[in-house]
Amino acid sequence: MSNQDYSANNCFVCGPDNPIGLRIQFHMHNDICHGSFTPSENHMGYKNVTHGGIVFSLLDDVMANWLFLQNKVAQTAKCDLRYRKPLPINTKVNLEGTCIKQKGKVAFMYGKVISDINDELIAESHAKFMIISDL
Secondary structure (H helix, E strand, C coil): HHHHHHHCCCCCCCCCCCCCCCCCCCEEEECCEEECCCCCHHHECCCCCCCHHHHHHHHHHHHHHHCCCCCCCEEEEEEEECCCCEEECCCCEEEECCCCEECCCCCEEEEEEECCCCCCEEEEEEEEEEEEEEE
């Protein structure tokens, strides 16, 4: 397989070519993957609260992008997710993902969604990712 086979340009969360995607841009700083997002009415679950699946997608992608920015292609193998607070729509959040450790082809990751307004923890996740290729 070529590196082209692992293009993420149409990814729902980070793909710049996905017309209905979230288009989050991720970057590394001090060994932490960072991004930010502000949910709109299109991301709502119940009244004025962001759908939990969107929150999970944010966590999943910030952890996966930590690996991707290290030139590793990986897929989620297992995820333990904890929702701490509802995420009101139109509330900017900051995303952080880190690698706790790597053992062979398994990366043990941690991600969190944090309110930009008051630094409250909205949700967090511990996950295992299977590394399937190096770029």
